[in-house]
Amino acid sequence: MTQSDYVPRGSARFALPRAAAPRAFDFVLLPKLTMLALSAAIEPLRVANQISQQELYHWRTMTPDGAPVRCSNNLSLVPDGPLTTPERGSRVFLCSGVEPAETLDPRVVHWSARHAAHGARVGAICTGAFTLARAGLLGGRRFTLHWENQPAFMEIFPDLLPTPNLYEIDGELMTAAGGSASTDLMLNVIESDFGHEFAQVVSDMCLHGRSHSEHAPQKTAQSAILGSRNRHLIAAIRLMQANLEEPRTVAEIAAEIGISRRQLERSFADHAGQSPRQYYADLRLARAYALLSETDLPIAEIAAATGFGGASAFARTFRAKFDISPGKFRKRW
Incomplete structure (x- = not known):
């Protein structure tokens, strides 16, 4: 040129x-x-x-x-x-x-x-x-x-x-x-x-609104995603994200953020439209989906890395969510 x-x-x-x-x-x-x-x-x-x-x-x-x-x-x-x-x-x-x-x-x-x-x-x-x-x-x-x-x-x-x-x-x-x-x-x-x-x-x-900082996050905050400023809800989601490999129970999460299990379930129902257990499972499945798509890790290792314990339990949950087994899903890529 x-x-x-x-x-x-x-x-x-x-x-x-x-x-x-x-x-x-x-x-x-x-x-x-x-x-x-x-x-x-x-x-x-x-x-x-x-x-x-x-x-x-x-x-x-x-x-x-x-x-x-x-x-x-x-x-x-x-x-x-x-x-x-x-x-x-x-x-x-x-x-x-x-x-x-x-x-x-x-x-x-x-x-x-x-x-x-x-x-x-x-x-x-x-x-x-x-x-x-x-x-x-x-x-x-x-x-x-x-x-x-x-x-x-x-x-x-x-x-x-x-x-x-x-x-x-x-x-x-x-x-x-x-x-x-x-x-x-x-x-x-x-x-x-x-x-x-x-x-x-x-x-x-460029018709571009600058972030003005490299420290601006890629994703919107969970509070914006859920349309909520509920600090307990946000704290619960962060705990879930930090513990995908070894999931906490809903009762343990509620206790750690200082509210009752019933309060936590109500917050998720109001703002996420699902139970905390379902939300947590979806987070783990989303990570499993990414690992199946982008790595050659054995399915058993992916199951362990996403807190499902064994390959069979992981396969059942994955199939229920995506209507396809992990093995068949991987073969499509």
């Missing part, structure tokens, strides 16, 4: 002093990546160039062999080329999406580890953290990935704990959870490079 290719025309303007050399980004595309997360990262850079009428940023895309890659929405993207040495000072982002454990590519793992060892700034978007972890680049670091994929990630990499936040910046390591969180991360970069007012105009051009 030429310089003009990176600086499209537009009517909105924001005058900036003439910038030095443009800042470079390399996006490594893995099969089944989420197109939303990728475009949400690139578009703020494009908008920054457009409203300043300068090449503040440029970027390129790569795949392991330079071949087109099919996204999670079944559209194909043609990259700029195969894996190559990152431009000096470039920020590299590994872009993945659904089924991240299955789409791990040893070539990208090796490439990432090698260039990080030579000073490259390698980060991740959406589930690209799976590749970073396999490359040994997340130990002792703060990072995130999409909430849907975190249970599977923690089963595969039990010594690594992602945060629930939209994005994380830990020194030179940048990770975004995917979706529009990629835009939030890039707006942070743009603000660091060219100031708050400029970043705000870019945000407005």
